[in-house]
Amino acid sequence: MSPRVESSGGNEKQNRKCSASTKSHSSTRQSPVGEKKMSAMQEISPHVRNMKQLQYAVLAKRASRIKEELRQGVRKPFKELIEVCWGDPHRGGVKPLTFVQQVLAGCVYPQLVDSDKLPVDVRQRAELLLKGCAGGSVGSYTATRGIPEIVHRISEFITSRDGGAPSHPENIYISPGSQWSLMNVLNVLVDGEASPRTGVLTPRPCYLSSNLSMVGLGAVTVPYDLCEERGWELRVEELHGALESAKGVCRPVALYVINPGNPTGHVQSRESMQEVIRFVSEKRLFLLADEVYQDCVYGEQSEFLSYKRVLMEMGPPLSDTVELASFHSASKGFMGECGLRGGYVELVNLDPAVMKCIYKLFSTDSCAPVLGQFALDLLAKPPQPGDPSYPLYREETQHIRSMLVRNVKRVFEVVNGLPGLCCQPVEGGAFAFPRLHLPPEAIQRAEEMGMQPDVFYCTRLLEEAGVFVSPGCEYEPKKGTYHFRFCIMVPEEVMEELLRRLSSFHTQFMKDFS
Template sequence: MLREISPRVRRILPSEQENLIRCAARIRTELQQGVKKPYKDLIDVSWGDAHRLGMKPLSFVRQVIAACLYPALLQSGRLPIDAQQRAQRLMAECEGGSVGSYTASRGIPHVQRSVTDFIFRRDGGVPSNPENIFIFNGSQCALSFVLKLLAQGEGLPQTAVLTPVPTYQTFTMALAEQGVMMVPYQLCEEEGWALKVEELRRVLRASRGHCSPRALYVINPGNPTGHVQSRKSIEEVIRFAAEEKLFLMADEVYQGSVHGEESVFVSYKKVLFEMGQEYSDSVELASFHSVSKGFMGECGLRGGYVELVNLDPAVMGVAHMLLSTMSSSAVIGQIALDILTNPPQPGDPSYPSYSKEVRLSQDTLVRNMRLAQEVLGGLPGVSCQVVWGGIYVFPRLHLPPRAVELAKKQGVEADLLYCSRLLEEAGVCAGPGCEHGQKEGTYHLRFCVMTPPENLEEMLRRLKTFHIRFLSEFS
């Protein structure tokens, strides 16, 4: 019998949202059984899962995958010729011509080359080497892999990672699982959730007496905050990492979801290489991307990659060895990754429909984000920084003291109390700020806007009605 649990596993803290998820499941079952509620359905916007929220998959992605899974479709005459050709090419890259085969541990070489070509184009000609591309079942697996390379020691020599607050729960769980300490640095809410180097210096100095900070983790565009770093900000972070000899981990999975009029995504790698050899030859960097976010939204297909830059050859050797102990990533996710990084081009038969569907997805995100911020801006007791990227809104809740006191009596955070009531009374499931970390005495709400407009409109209508009633009750 299993009697002892690993101390690392025990250090993984349960999600604050687990009770909300269980409650949402109960409510959904009750609605199906005909139990009368003030609402006819449950709206769950707590997930960053576009398809779960009603967005449609891109046709070309599914056509290629369908043909790879069932090659008889290639003779059906129902698929565009370029979808057929892509499927045939990808199957030819698989052992035995089948997507049911294992692939090389780092991924299908053809897909690795697609990723490097994508990075080369994205970064304006900055070189990328397929040998530095490691493909995983999503970016979260890639993050855990890099943390495993970094992790060592207990106590003073224990590896630590400077981590933004707010952040998302699964990353903090991954830190605990790998035995890595989290050193939180606060993003500046009053300045649009800006990343301040002074804050990085402060927490680094404070942490060095009880752990060994070895890496700096950044999320750009931010999750859950939606901030987008400027080139100047990225340069400052790179200089700081170089001065302190910190390994940079750049989570850039929302790079295809920048929608602010004054914002543009610039990768950490591009800035690093444009800062000159003093930095481009020495700063160690891992950059992550995924098919789960942005216009593709293929969370369930599980495809992502990490590009490792400037690692010592001996460390790269260990990385290859470590990866060989794992099963290769899912081939279907690799196919989606190939399409993300090498989509249909002008002149291809599928290009008109593909570009139309991508544009619809992007337009929906922009429209929804503006609507959400407009509604939130008109609510008393709510303030929301402008969101420039990503798929979430993270407004601050200025809750009445009586509500805060009630939450304390119940042993929960006030925004968790708020979300519990929102779920029960309005049928809306959103994430509480305490799930993501926040300054003491502040409360927030996170919800995803990557959903059909009519869903968001109904969700915001319920939120507005509930919020005004909640304030009235506790004022």
């Protein structure tokens, strides 16, 4: 009997029970609307049902209650919550870039463009962007790929970033965030009804939204371990091992990489990327490159190189045959405009028939939010030397970069000075991902409470120190290891207070369970 039939039978029993009850209690009669809701529940995709429950959601509810209790004057060991579970710089207290906010303001309220309240280059940029909108309004639909002029400027940005390797506007799609683009590409790659099922090689640990998206579409995620002891390095032998483990389970069609890493903060070297490219070519896999933190690289020996650039510089036949999707976003990096929902994907070496399918998928969304498209344009072409807005723009971006460098240094110093905690150097991205070496008593207590050990730790950290971080189990790290993730894109005074609270809490926690 199929699971759906079993589910249906259980509901019939429940319906008969309800029916009998209505003979004496007419007020409890199941309404037609209620019956429709029950029917809809039965029709939920089994792939969606397979998506795991997020432990983070439980912590988020408790964090909301704690904030409300603080507002009501409930006495706690802290006066306010420090929320660093998100990759949201503005939420964390980082000031938005003035140039970006001014241009967007002029676009939303064009009367500002006709006044002298904004710098001249801001007004010119707002006028230019509005000319690309039907009716000169941000409230109008745009072309499926995005406003053509913006798509063209993104292609110029990619060409410049990649040392002159050409980028073609017809291969670029703007979407409501990079994850949206990833979902559309996966929709083409993944056959949820196939037997064997479609597989995607994913890093372990991995950004949780990506894994959830794949599972929701019916894919099997095939993890390959990043080497924590070597700074979360991606080793090609792990890719071979993952592919071997998939035999008899699924048919892998793609490899997903995150560079700079989330949650790890690792930045890949050119040699590592070349090995990955040779691997996907040999195994005939589609390469999915999540590169949304490409602007945030601060390791002394680290440099961001896009997979597109490395592939093109390797030359034929690889540069002509390896299929690649590269993702970027205005939500991450120094811009940090998460709420505007603007991302893009560049597609390389795809068959024209596949490109038609992708166009159809993006067409179903009408278009990405216009303000998100504008944010991408400002990312692709920021103020240049000589522009009135350039001095302030440079000052603000340099301040954020310096802040991140100092935060990374402090996190490494403090965390690695605490017993039972260690953190690999953070070379890029927006997060630190320390490892917890928990005492056996703490692990036992967590099991008694029905919690993952790192969830137990993060819950105590939230309750006792007012610091909201994400438990490492959400990112599916190597079995038997415990971690937590927190955002480092916060003002330095916030980071210092966070580290002070973490140090005090962790010291007491280890005493309690030693």
